[in-house]
Amino acid sequence: MAKFKQRGKSWSYHIYLGIDPLTKKRLEVSKGGFKTKKEAQTAARLVELQKDKGTLVKESDISFETFAKDWLKTYSRSGVKISSVRAREKEMKHFISVWGPYPISKITKKMYEDRMLELNEQYSRNYVGGIHACGRMIFRKAKTQGIIKINPTEDFQLPKKQQSIEDLEKEQEKILFLEKEELAHFLKLAHSDGLEMDHLVFSVLAYTGLRIGELLALKWTDFNDKLGTIRITKTLYNPNNHVEKYQLLTPKTKGSVRTIRIDETIVSLLKKHRVYQNEIKLKNRLAYQDLAFIFAREDGHPQLRKVIETRLKRLLKKTNIEKNITPHSFRHTHTSLLIEAGVGIKEIQQRLGHSDINTTMNIYAHMTANMEEKASQQFSELMKDLLL
Structure with a gap:
């Protein structure tokens, strides 16, 4: 019901709209400056009609x-x-x-x-x-x-x-990966000079193409040593790198849920690690929380991403590899090795868990171009002595 007020020689209407759902304050629409009460009533009826039809919008002063x-x-x-x-x-x-x-x-x-x-x-x-x-x-x-x-x-x-030339150059640098010889050198060093689980972590990353969050979320129930497979159904979310304050979330996309076959070398490494982990459980039985994580700390909680990154930097300093490699670079390394082995784009998409084929295509195109350039350089090196 509208209310009408007279101030001096002009009239105004005031219509109650209800309570603002956010501020919990009274909502009202009003307008003045009408010469007669009848003019105010006519204008008010139009507003009330809009209100009844649900077409009236009262702008709020909420910030x-x-x-x-x-x-x-x-x-x-x-x-x-x-x-x-x-x-x-x-x-x-x-x-x-x-x-x-x-x-x-x-x-x-x-x-x-x-x-x-x-x-x-x-x-x-x-x-x-x-x-x-x-x-x-x-x-x-x-x-x-x-x-x-x-x-x-x-x-x-x-x-x-x-895009500037600098932007284009930076874009080319985004997809970093290790060449086959560099990977072999790095994994050999991780075996000889690495700290606990270093060799296993980087070997699994390189041989499977898993995202680091997927790797750290793996549990022993995801590993089938008889079939030689790993099932990826979750990812570890721990933005603050807190030992206990982490979450297990569904993977990045629906396509990220997958089962992949793994190399016999990785199966063997994981089986040895399981034996070693059982020894750790026994040794630390009073403090160990058995949460079934494959890549567990000595207290049973999943390893921290920050630790993996720090260990990687430590090992890289011992090599002559001058690339800004991150844990994600091993995913690209795995992709490059699949391409080199002649694996098709669809199979690569399924193995990496890309829902969008364009994601796979972009990486494929970048790495193929890199390989073509490398092949050209190798050919030039081979032929240079034949030129007069």
Whole structure:
């Protein structure tokens, strides 16, 4: 029911809309400046008609930060992975830093476009794409809830970034892997100079192409020594490298759930490791928590990713390999060896757990180009003495 007030010679209407679901405050739409009460009543009837039809939108004064944080709480309860929640939280901070206390209903398409163009100059296209996706989700929800009339993210297209020569050179350097001879040298060194589990960890990474999170999440029930297979069904999520505060999540994509055959060498190494681990359990039986992890610490908890990275750097310093190798580089190394062995793209996709064939194709194309260049150099070296 509308209420009408007279102030001086003008009239105004006031219509109650309910309680704001976020601020819990009373929502009201009002307008003044009418010359007569009848004019105010006529205007109020149009508003009430919109209200009854559900087409009336009352813009809220709620700040962007308040709405975004409330949206994140709802998003986190929707069954998404904790890693996705952390990513959205990080992305929305790029908006909060400039619009935090500003009413979300006052953010225009021009403001959104300007902010996205600023970010596009600072970060990679993939990262800015993630920020834009987060912005779309927040403003779409605000419009659904009647907080805003216009979604400022609609029709916005992220411009293509003109790559510099430096950018192209960096892109070429992204896919790092060890040549077959380099891998043999590295694994030999890991066997002779490595610390506990070093040789096993890097051998399994190189021979299977597993992601580091998939490797650390492996349990003995995933290993079938009779069939010579490993079943990948989970990944370890431990962003803070805390011994006990980790989570086992479903893999990166549906295609990441897979069973792969492993080399007899790896089967043998794992069987020896199981015997050794049983000795550790017995030795540390009072403190050992048997959680069945293959790559377990001496207390039974899964090994930390940070430890693997530190051990890798330690070993690399002992070699003459001048590449910025990471644990993920062994996945690319495995891919390069599969290509060299003549394995097809579809088989490589299934073994690596790529849901999107384009991911496999991009890596395949990059590595094939690298091999062709290497072959050309080897041919030139072979033939140089024949040229007059």
